[in-house]
Amino acid sequence: MSGLGLAIARADGAGVRSRVFDIVLACVMAALITIGVWAELAGWPHPVVFPVGAYAIGLAAAAVLLVRRKHPFVCTIVVLVLIAGYHAAGYPGGAPVLALFVALESLAAYAGSAWWIAVAVLVVFVWQVIPALPPTPTPWDSYATTGPAMGLLFIVALGAIARQSRIGAERALAAARETATAQARERIAEERLAIARDVHDVLAHSISAIAVQSASALDAFDSDPAGARRSMERVRSLAKQSMPELHRTVTALRGDAQTDASQPPQPSLADLEDLFEVARQSGLTVRADTGGLHAVGPITGLCAYRIVQEALTNVVRHSDASVVNVSLHVAGDELVVNVTDDGTTAQADLLDAPATGFGIRGMGERAAAVGGTVRAGPRPEGGFEVRAVLPIGADVAARAARKDPA
Template sequence: MPTLPPLSRLRTSARALGLVIATPTGPGEPLLAQAVSPWLRRLPYAVAFAFVASLLPVTVTVLANDYGVNGAIAGALATAQTAPLLLAVARPLQAWWIIMTADVLGALFLLGADGVAGRPWPWTPMIVVGYLALMVALGLREPRRTLLGVWLVTGGAGFLFELLSQTRSDGIHLLLFILSGAVLLLTATLRERGDAQRRLVEQETISEAERARRTLLEERARIARELHDVVAHHMSVITVQADSAPYRIEGLPEAAREEFSTIAASARESLTEMRRLLAVLRSEGTEGERAPQPGLERVQQLVEATVRAGVPAELSMQAGLGPVPPAVDLSAYRIVQEALANVVRHAPGAPTRVSVSSDGDRLTVLVVNGPSGEAGSPLETSGTGHGLVGMRERVRLTGGTLDTGPLPEGGFRVAACLPLALGTKEPA
């Protein structure tokens, strides 16, 4: 008897697909902050540190030796162009403002440098590498409108420097413009795909919870409809006894006659209100539920029908069970019915034993089936959970206990203990 899959499976499968990489995080949260593994959460910082550690000394050396920039200025520019990559892990847009400003200032300083001729300008190769790494962080965090603005500013700055000094420019600004656009497009697509997958997982989780809730409500409404006959019978008996009491008992004082009349009127009013409630609970196609509700006397018919369906089932019912309250009688029948139906659906051909016994205070219903005796696949490979939900609600209604679960050697066990005195509560 399968149950609904645990909600955590959907989240686990989503993480297994790597969707956590593109999962949005709150302001100031680093990339991969939602990752389960601490090593994965530290990975963005490790990558950023590797870029800074490699680009910073190379940038200082190239600016000072190849471009002829003053050492102090080269160190300041290199630090401003590379160190903010560490900030980009948590706040990529703020890091872009710093790096973009530093890159523009560096291009302006190189205008007056002696070693620019024949070398890339306005962007150095180290700027291109660091800028593309920054675009990855931006694309995984920022919305499309922001990414488009960043891309246009990047191209606009390069175009302005091209107009400023066409003799120094070697087209590297166009290369950065194309590469940054490609990286932004790729990472933004990955992030949006991750967003869509995450929303799908959340929707499936919500739908699963709603299905479970709807199942519970449907089972409760069904039980309420079935108990209508039981309650209506007792209310009818009260009405008849209250109406006939003045005629059956001689010498009743007038006050007692009025009291019996009031009791009968209240009982009739309760019956009317109960029928109205039943009309609300009934849905289309449930007219057949107005038939008398079954009880333990029909369990033998259930077992015989199960045998005809190809399941070798046997019944052991204690002789002289004694009086069973109608609610317990109906609940016990429905528990056996659902348990046998699940055996037919999920374990065809499995040997099954049904046992109904009583110790005077409690009614015990036991349905045990072994492994499926047929090589073929079961009629149903997945369940809706209605069966177990209905059993639990019926047992809870009567104040009993329910124990269900697979057996070590294969098969399944359903054991219900229902108190015969409905005012008592079974220990958990």
């Protein structure tokens, strides 16, 4: 579970526990107030008119505590009014004051503004006046009133501390939400970029080769029907070869859950010869030097494969080259990839064409994803060169970071 999901789950669980706690608290307070009312009535030497009313007021004060979190001010005022009514009815003592302790703590802890803490303190002084009123007046400065008043002020202070703790927790949860949202957006952007690179690599390479073979078929349609047929067979083969990779890319775009066994395999350095063959069928002479690549892992290998694929595609699409030299060799803990051609038509225009130069940009992004670099540009002696340096250890780092450059 993500940090945000865990935080939300904890918040939901805390909400349920809070509601259960409030119900239990109201029941406990109802029992305590009832016992207090009974003790006060039993010890009162004078007859009491309608004693049931005392119990009713006490139970009502306890029941109001059920809304102490959502409506703490209303809860406090209603409890204060009930206490005043209890005293005005001539009932002895002040057992319902127990509910005021809980109400004031809630007012200080859950009210929206810190100013409500001052209101809670003011309520304490208002309550202190009530016992001094008839019909059973008690001096407001006697210990019978100042003692509970000091207790109420202490409860308000506890509520203020609880309020600060709650605000800190809410801010931490909000920060976790913002962080998780930013991380999710970043992951989505990275995934979209990876899918865009895959779509470009597969389609650009396949369509370029298909275009060349289709043109050859059209040119030979009348004079060399057999040659035209061979070209069209190559077109069909290229289309069939591109389908598994397109299927993988569309699956990733749709977010369909599939097992690794059901997914078409990713291309690797072992498949480079297929790329060379497609380039040769497009009329290029490909000279390859790809020995000693057994130490290259699948992630770095896939990155190198895509870079070679894009470099060959650019030669076919944008250059009049006839010969392409492809070299891949391990130097220390790095894989060095070189693709050069002898063309006279500059591919350098692609470097300054943001609307069309997705391939070269994609090569740089792939290399950067594994900690490598790509340099592409014209050679002094003519032609164009793509040179990539990829760390072999990128496989370990990429797996640790759970990032696939494809």
